[in-house]
Amino acid sequence: MINSNAKTILEVRNLTATVAGVDILKGINLTVRAGEVHAIMGPNGSGKSTFSKVLAGHPAYEVKGGEVLFEGKDLFTLAADERARAGVFLGFQYPVEIPGVSNSAFLRLAYNTVQGGRGKDELDPLEFDDLVREKMKLLEMNPEFLSRSVNDGFSGGEKKRNEILQMALLEPKLSLLDETDSGLDIDALRVVAGGVNKLLTSDNACVLVTHYQRLLNYITPDYVHVMSAGRIIKSGDKSLALELESRGYDWLLDDKKAAKKAAA
Amino acid sequence: MKVTVTHPYVAALLTGSGELPKSPAAWLDARRAAALERANALSVPTTRDEEWRFTDLTPLTKLQVQPVAAAVKVSATDIAAHVVPEAAMRLVFVDGVPAPELAQQGALPAGVTVIALSDAIKSHAALIEPHLAKLAGAEQELFTALNTAFLQHGVFIHLAKNAQLKAPIHLLFVAAGNGVAVYPRCLIVAESGAEACVIEDYVALGDEAYLTNAVTEIAVAPNASLRHIKLQRESQKAFHISNCAVTLAKDARFQSHAVTLGARLSRINLNIDQQGEGVNVEIDGLALIGGRQTADTHTLVDHAKAHGICKQTHKTIVGGAGHAVFNGKVFVREGAQLTDSSQQSRNLLLSDKARVDTKPQLEIYADDVKCAHGAAVGQLDAEHLFYLKSRGLPEAQARNLLTYAFGAEIIDHIPVPSLVDALEKLVMARTEASL
Numbered sequence: 001m002i003n004s005n006a007k008t009i010l011e012v013r014n015l016t017a018t019v020a021g022v023d024i025l026k027g028i029n030l031t032v033r034a035g036e037v038h039a040i041m042g043p044n045g046s047g048k049s050t051f052s053k054v055l056a057g058h059p060a061y062e063v064k065g066g067e068v069l070f071e072g073k074d075l076f077t078l079a080a081d082e083r084a085r086a087g088v089f090l091g092f093q094y095p096v097e098i099p100g101v102s103n104s105a106f107l108r109l110a111y112n113t114v115q116g117g118r119g120k121d122e123l124d125p126l127e128f129d130d131l132v133r134e135k136m137k138l139l140e141m142n143p144e145f146l147s148r149s150v151n152d153g154f155s156g157g158e159k160k161r162n163e164i165l166q167m168a169l170l171e172p173k174l175s176l177l178d179e180t181d182s183g184l185d186i187d188a189l190r191v192v193a194g195g196v197n198k199l200l201t202s203d204n205a206c207v208l209v210t211h212y213q214r215l216l217n218y219i220t221p222d223y224v225h226v227m228s229a230g231r232i233i234k235s236g237d238k239s240l241a242l243e244l245e246s247r248g249y250d251w252l253l254d255d256k257k258a259a260k261k262a263a264a
Numbered sequence: 265m266k267v268t269v270t271h272p273y274v275a276a277l278l279t280g281s282g283e284l285p286k287s288p289a290a291w292l293d294a295r296r297a298a299a300l301e302r303a304n305a306l307s308v309p310t311t312r313d314e315e316w317r318f319t320d321l322t323p324l325t326k327l328q329v330q331p332v333a334a335a336v337k338v339s340a341t342d343i344a345a346h347v348v349p350e351a352a353m354r355l356v357f358v359d360g361v362p363a364p365e366l367a368q369q370g371a372l373p374a375g376v377t378v379i380a381l382s383d384a385i386k387s388h389a390a391l392i393e394p395h396l397a398k399l400a401g402a403e404q405e406l407f408t409a410l411n412t413a414f415l416q417h418g419v420f421i422h423l424a425k426n427a428q429l430k431a432p433i434h435l436l437f438v439a440a441g442n443g444v445a446v447y448p449r450c451l452i453v454a455e456s457g458a459e460a461c462v463i464e465d466y467v468a469l470g471d472e473a474y475l476t477n478a479v480t481e482i483a484v485a486p487n488a489s490l491r492h493i494k495l496q497r498e499s500q501k502a503f504h505i506s507n508c509a510v511t512l513a514k515d516a517r518f519q520s521h522a523v524t525l526g527a528r529l530s531r532i533n534l535n536i537d538q539q540g541e542g543v544n545v546e547i548d549g550l551a552l553i554g555g556r557q558t559a560d561t562h563t564l565v566d567h568a569k570a571h572g573i574c575k576q577t578h579k580t581i582v583g584g585a586g587h588a589v590f591n592g593k594v595f596v597r598e599g600a601q602l603t604d605s606s607q608q609s610r611n612l613l614l615s616d617k618a619r620v621d622t623k624p625q626l627e628i629y630a631d632d633v634k635c636a637h638g639a640a641v642g643q644l645d646a647e648h649l650f651y652l653k654s655r656g657l658p659e660a661q662a663r664n665l666l667t668y669a670f671g672a673e674i675i676d677h678i679p680v681p682s683l684v685d686a687l688e689k690l691v692m693a694r695t696e697a698s699l
Binding site: 056057058059060079080081083084085089090092095096098099100101106109110113114117149166170 | 645646647648650651652653654655656657658659661662665666668669670671672673676
């Protein structure tokens, strides 16, 4: 929902980043205001997943230039855990499995750490159990997932539900959802997208990184951006996603090449 | 004429061995004498011995230890933290000497006998004689020879045919004295169809320097099942050397859980001898050490007969300048067809100075078998760490949780909830203190 008076949550200016010495992001500019949903699309290798990981503070990526303001503050002065407590959430494309740590203990630890970081009350195990079971209903999750190890042996769909369950618990200001739709069947997609929709308010914002338009049938974006070779090469509204669905990415890349040629 | 040259440290260890009271059984005296002779002939192993390549016993040879003169007085309050509520009964030894006042006698089902070894030699000689000092070979093993030479105190557990005890038997070995050498001895005999779980638990009340040299012999008859849980929580200055020898008859089942947390230097030898077809073995091991600790585990699974199944997982977590050693031998003898034996050695290094030497050793002489082994040494996974940090957990907390989780896989298999709880707290506390 676009409201041009809404507070700016994320301001990205000319961001460049590398991984293992290779330039991946080559000058990203993006402004995200409260209440907005942005979709970042693009072919494989365009840098869209890297963009979300850089924002979340993944140690493999090195920021080379530009700046990112989160609620007006320099994001890069914060460590990954500090960003999480400040309200940045990354929904992983491939959530890791952690055998030996029960999901309920992990969720409570994450919840209480983030609550504590925001000066709010922590919950004891019984209070937390009530809260998490309530949130699980949102994602039609079986409570048995609480007693299993974190993501251990979960199916692809179960892992993604568990990601959105964490988003529901941590109540981020900015959710970066990296390929949340990948590997989901249509029923799981409907449930996961429905969960995300219920969590979006006029106070928070969401950046969806996705390869496919399919997710955007369920979560309506206010803006669609196309990334290629580390830059956003086109931005538009949700109709751009539909156009990409029918025409693919090649025409945009061809346009870009043609423009480059003309400029030369 | 054969000349026996006694190694000076061995000679020091043997001081007082001749003063043991005569046992009521002549055969036992003969076995002790033979062991004493072997011990005299053997030297303290050095890193030139293949079996001790990675573990240097020099620190032990600098520690002067003597057999216990007078046991330190220990109260029920002192051991309260080590009580296992699930246990059917508890026997307690303080510096190797029975402490009946600390024992808890439970009502055991018919056919289950748990008594002090010194009493058992009088009352159950016929059951003991075929096994004691027979299963654990002392020919080349100095510490087994020493233990047998000093054989006096310990536990005898007998499970008569089809006798079953669901609740664990808790054997608590408490270290209280300084500069002592302790020689615990356990003999467990499970007759056919019997089933039980035994916890062999080594704890320390203080920070004393001493030597525990333990030997456990276990005979599992056809179709019997034994679970053996060994916890080593000795003091950080202690030396702990233990030899456990297991023989398995046809269709026997043996499950071993060994958790090593304590001691300046520890060495576990676990030898499993498959003497009948169709046995089923599970071996879980975890060593969590730091500082300047050394934890060495040597296991040998000898599939001498067909249709044996063995699943082994050994994990180490090493911080500080700790040093973990694992050597896992698996022999599949000629004729031991359809053996299914797997071994995993997984090791987590938490610091630059931490060290692991791991050596799987498979020797297979049969042609229709399934054997797998793998060894991995690594640090905490960067993707796991990032995942936890992205959920708000500070670096240190994320590291502790992952370290704990690595060990929890072994601890969670122990089917005694209070032990799982106690061990998890201990592991968490150790990781939080950065080992």
